[in-house]
Amino acid sequence: MTTAPMTPAPMTPALTVDGLSVVAGGTTLVDNLAFRIAAGERVGLIGESGSGKSLTALAVMGLLPDGLHATGSVHVAGDPRNIVDLDERSAARLRGSETAMVFQEPMTALNPLMRVGAQIAEAMTIHRTQPGRSAAARAVELLADVGLPAPAQTAKAYPHQLSGGQRQRVVLAIALANDPALLVADEPTTALDVTVQKQVLDLVLRSVARRGTGLLFITHDLAVVGETCDRVLVMNAGAIVEEGPIDRVFTRPEHPYTRGLLAASDLGATDADGRLFTVATSAGYVAGRSVDRMAAPVTRPADAAPSAPQVVVRADGLGKTYTRGRTSLFGTPQRVEALRGVSFDIEAGQRFGIVGESGSGKSTLLRMLAGLDRPTSGGLEVVGRDIGRARRGDLAELRSKLQIVFQDPMGSLDPRMRVGDIVAEPLLNVANLQAGGAQSSKRERARRVAGMLDAVGLPANSIDRYPHEFSGGQRQRISIARALVCRPRILVADEPVSALDVSVRAQVLNLLADLVEEYRLTLVFVSHDLGVVRYLCDRVAVMQDGRIIEQGATAEVYANPAHEYTRTLIEATPTIRRDAPTLPA
Amino acid sequence: MTSSTPASALTAPRTPRRPKADLQLVIGAVLIAVVVLVAVVSVFWTPYDPTRSVTGERLMFPSPAHPMGTDRLGRDVLSGVMAGAQIALLVGSVAVLIGAVIGVPFGILAGMRPRRLGALIMGGSDVVMAFPGLLIAIVFGAVFGADTTTAMVALGIGSAPAFARVARAGTLQVTGTDYVLAARAANRPGLAIAVRHVLPNIGGMLVVQCSVNFGIAVLAEAALSFLGLGTRPPTPSWGRMLLDSQQFLGTHDYLAIFPGLAIAVVVLGFNLFGDGLRDRLDPRTNGRRR
Numbered sequence: 001m002t003t004a005p006m007t008p009a010p011m012t013p014a015l016t017v018d019g020l021s022v023v024a025g026g027t028t029l030v031d032n033l034a035f036r037i038a039a040g041e042r043v044g045l046i047g048e049s050g051s052g053k054s055l056t057a058l059a060v061m062g063l064l065p066d067g068l069h070a071t072g073s074v075h076v077a078g079d080p081r082n083i084v085d086l087d088e089r090s091a092a093r094l095r096g097s098e099t100a101m102v103f104q105e106p107m108t109a110l111n112p113l114m115r116v117g118a119q120i121a122e123a124m125t126i127h128r129t130q131p132g133r134s135a136a137a138r139a140v141e142l143l144a145d146v147g148l149p150a151p152a153q154t155a156k157a158y159p160h161q162l163s164g165g166q167r168q169r170v171v172l173a174i175a176l177a178n179d180p181a182l183l184v185a186d187e188p189t190t191a192l193d194v195t196v197q198k199q200v201l202d203l204v205l206r207s208v209a210r211r212g213t214g215l216l217f218i219t220h221d222l223a224v225v226g227e228t229c230d231r232v233l234v235m236n237a238g239a240i241v242e243e244g245p246i247d248r249v250f251t252r253p254e255h256p257y258t259r260g261l262l263a264a265s266d267l268g269a270t271d272a273d274g275r276l277f278t279v280a281t282s283a284g285y286v287a288g289r290s291v292d293r294m295a296a297p298v299t300r301p302a303d304a305a306p307s308a309p310q311v312v313v314r315a316d317g318l319g320k321t322y323t324r325g326r327t328s329l330f331g332t333p334q335r336v337e338a339l340r341g342v343s344f345d346i347e348a349g350q351r352f353g354i355v356g357e358s359g360s361g362k363s364t365l366l367r368m369l370a371g372l373d374r375p376t377s378g379g380l381e382v383v384g385r386d387i388g389r390a391r392r393g394d395l396a397e398l399r400s401k402l403q404i405v406f407q408d409p410m411g412s413l414d415p416r417m418r419v420g421d422i423v424a425e426p427l428l429n430v431a432n433l434q435a436g437g438a439q440s441s442k443r444e445r446a447r448r449v450a451g452m453l454d455a456v457g458l459p460a461n462s463i464d465r466y467p468h469e470f471s472g473g474q475r476q477r478i479s480i481a482r483a484l485v486c487r488p489r490i491l492v493a494d495e496p497v498s499a500l501d502v503s504v505r506a507q508v509l510n511l512l513a514d515l516v517e518e519y520r521l522t523l524v525f526v527s528h529d530l531g532v533v534r535y536l537c538d539r540v541a542v543m544q545d546g547r548i549i550e551q552g553a554t555a556e557v558y559a560n561p562a563h564e565y566t567r568t569l570i571e572a573t574p575t576i577r578r579d580a581p582t583l584p585a
Numbered sequence: 586m587t588s589s590t591p592a593s594a595l596t597a598p599r600t601p602r603r604p605k606a607d608l609q610l611v612i613g614a615v616l617i618a619v620v621v622l623v624a625v626v627s628v629f630w631t632p633y634d635p636t637r638s639v640t641g642e643r644l645m646f647p648s649p650a651h652p653m654g655t656d657r658l659g660r661d662v663l664s665g666v667m668a669g670a671q672i673a674l675l676v677g678s679v680a681v682l683i684g685a686v687i688g689v690p691f692g693i694l695a696g697m698r699p700r701r702l703g704a705l706i707m708g709g710s711d712v713v714m715a716f717p718g719l720l721i722a723i724v725f726g727a728v729f730g731a732d733t734t735t736a737m738v739a740l741g742i743g744s745a746p747a748f749a750r751v752a753r754a755g756t757l758q759v760t761g762t763d764y765v766l767a768a769r770a771a772n773r774p775g776l777a778i779a780v781r782h783v784l785p786n787i788g789g790m791l792v793v794q795c796s797v798n799f800g801i802a803v804l805a806e807a808a809l810s811f812l813g814l815g816t817r818p819p820t821p822s823w824g825r826m827l828l829d830s831q832q833f834l835g836t837h838d839y840l841a842i843f844p845g846l847a848i849a850v851v852v853l854g855f856n857l858f859g860d861g862l863r864d865r866l867d868p869r870t871n872g873r874r875r
Contacts, residue, residue, distance in 0.1 A: 370770050371770075372766065372769060372770065396772050399769075399770055399771065399772045400772060402770075403770060403771065404766070404767060404770045406763040406766070406767065407763075408763055411762050411763045411764065412762075412763035412764050412766075412767055413764055414764040414781075414782050414785075414786065415786070416785040416786055416788075417781070417782075417785075422764075425768060425771060425773065425781075426771035426772070426773075428773070428777070429771065429772045429773060479767070482767065482771070483767075486771075
């Protein structure tokens with residue numbers, strides 16, 4: 001039950017939720033929630049996918065989709081009416097004036113055919129808080145408030161002319177236009193880069209603090225909640241399992257699930273075997289143990305590497321320019337420089353991390369490594385083959401030695417194929433079979449597939465099932481099995497855990513680390529997440545605007561970043577460690 | 586690179602299927618089933634021989650003996666309508682088959698080689714598409730002699746571009762996915778990707794296209810027969826029955842109404858079925874249905 005929050009404000013609470021349940025058909029998705037948000041209080045709601053946190057947000061806004069039914073009571077800002085029972089018209093009047101919402105994907109939350117100034121003004125004219133003419137002027141003020149440069153010009157821009165972070169600022173300006181009592185933010189920074197995320201979070205905090213708005217902040221990312229909120233509600237399977245002030249919950253979690261989440265999120269902490277904690281093994285985890293972040297245990301024994309390190313990937317002044325299609329009927333096609341003079345060496349057995357934000361060129365680089373794309377300038381040598389000049393046959397040999405694991409566990413598996421066939425597919429190619437393996441017979445293939453599925457920790461009966469029957473983490477295991485089934489020497493992983501829940505992320509990372517060791521792989525790991533790279537990789541290259549601006553041993557780069565941008569990245573990355581509370585003024 | 590997010594809780598509950606789509610699907614399927622049943626029955630049994638003329642029974646209005654009346658030669662209209670279903674289904678199936686067999690491989694090829702070859706194929710398909718299917722059929726009829734076979738072939742060729750377009754659009758979508766990238770990275774040849782990944786994943790769209798094109802083909806065959814360029818007498822065909830009824834419009838309307846209704850039922854059935862199927866297989870709703 002709700003413990004009265006220790007806020008000094010004697011005002012009416014921004015939000016009071018009591019006995020809220022959401023039911024679809026016969027299943028209860030949200031079960032009997034009760035919580036309160038005081039005016040000006042920032043409350044985080046964390047949980048993994050399917051925990052019901054987004055449904056809670058929608059129920060609070062009176063926006064539940066058809067087919068879902070809510071019971072209980074939701075009151076906003078002392079309004080006597082219960083939102084759950086309100087008809088659509090009255091609920092619509094509350095939305096945007098008393099309550100407002102910021103969504104995850106700013107591109108789809110804005111109307112692409114309307115100028116952003118007009119969209120902000122609309123929020124006011126609809127609720128008649130400002131007459132038409134002054135609304136436009138107020139919209140410009142709001143744009144200045146959310147920190148957009150040249151607000152008058154920005155007001156005339158269309159959403160596609162703004163960057164992701166700028167769009168999210170516009171969405172926030174719309175939400176704040178009528179000074180709502182409650183702001184609901186549903187994963188507002190998940191789609192943004194780390195550095196942008198930091199700016200937007202700061203902005204949200206400043207805005208709600210100034211206006212005394214209650215904030216309900218929904219996310220799967222504990223670190224973000226840790227840096228944003230006063231109090232946190234932990235949700236699992238439709239119910240709140242724990243709630244309390246951030247400092248208490250993050251350092252002395254009471255519920256095992258909370259402890260598991262914390263342990264799995266903490267990539268700086270490992271158990272006795274040097275593995276990441278998972279929800280299952282979290283018993284030994286001591287939350288908030290004050291380890292110096294920068295000197296955390298990454299160093300793995302460089303197990304008896306061959307005396308002369310063999311370079312398996314060598315990039316020398318690598319460049320890639322491509323022409324983007326015309327954006328307007330009369331415009332000239334743009335030339336985009338995705339890579340400009342990238343050079344690095346990867347030695348056999350290394351775990352090489354590539355870090356960068358969106359647009360930094362890391363995906364282009366990865367495609368080239370896999371021989372799916374060719375460089376326009378410079379040289380790239382992978383396992384002794386020059387990719388720039390390779391012919392088909394050479395590429396085939398390259399591909400047999402290098403395999404990829406993709407980011408999206410939904411999109412990387414053919415939905416119409418059984419798992420057994422998916423994993424067996426690389427084996428159908430004779431060129432992929434390493435020396436010694438003669439023509440693979442059906443039985444031989446089945447044997448290897450079964451062995452591989454076992455190695456990635458999937459039950460043997462997975463073979464006959466389809467990808468959609470598996471969870472995200474399991475699907476990523478299938479991807480890994482497919483990549484490793486013909487024993488490549490290099491494994492390239494493109495953000496393999498960024499679409500996964502925290503608890504699953506730790507398991508997949510552990511699995512990757514184990515397999516890299518077991519199969520003596522060279523790992524190239526591309527990610528935007530510095531924490532993940534730090535855990536898994538012994539070398540790291542930081543990319544920005546198609547260049548590698550810094551590279552070196554991971555521990556070294558993280559401890560003493562030489563480049564300004566690397567420093568910014570490291571500082572912008574939220575952490576669940578409690579020893580450095582950062583509250584913006 | 587945007588980090589994609591964990592699927593939100595919203596996708597977890599099964600979204601209730603749109604009842605409208607299912608209703609369409611069911612009505613369409615029922616109409617098609619009725620037509621197929623009639624066609625099969627008519628092979629073995631019709632009330633009268635549909636080609637037999639009885640001099641004394643000309644232009645009789647509907648009665649218990651002839652529920653749909655008789656035409657100017659004294660032939661039973663009900664028997665004609667029943668037997669006409671055979672030709673309609675035959676023309677529809679063969680035309681769709683020809684269209685798909687020509688169009689789909691070209692479409693997939695154009696999708697997998699999107700640059701020059703693709704542009705060439707789609708350019709050619711646009712040229713064919715620029716001629717109305719009926720015009721092609723008329724030309725074929727003039728050159729090879731008008732009968733059911735030329736009509737079927739011509740309509741099939743005329744519908745191939747539609748299949749090519751759908752197949753190409755689907756192929757472009759599928760080849761953009763990570764699983765095709767994974768297959769390429771695993772060194773699989775283009776043909777294997779086309780057969781194992783592309784075809785199964787665009788199958789749904791193609792079935793929808795087949796259904797819609799079936800309706801179009803039936804309508805086109807009726808139009809050709811109406812122009813005297815389709816099925817030759819005495820084989821009963823709905824289009825020719827309409828042609829025959831023309832001079833009696835105003836006095837013996839039933840002669841036009843019953844074959845007209847039959848055509849409408851087939852076309853409606855296949856279109857409803859196709860639309861319902863399209864909604865059911867819509868890739869946007871597919872992901873949510875777990």
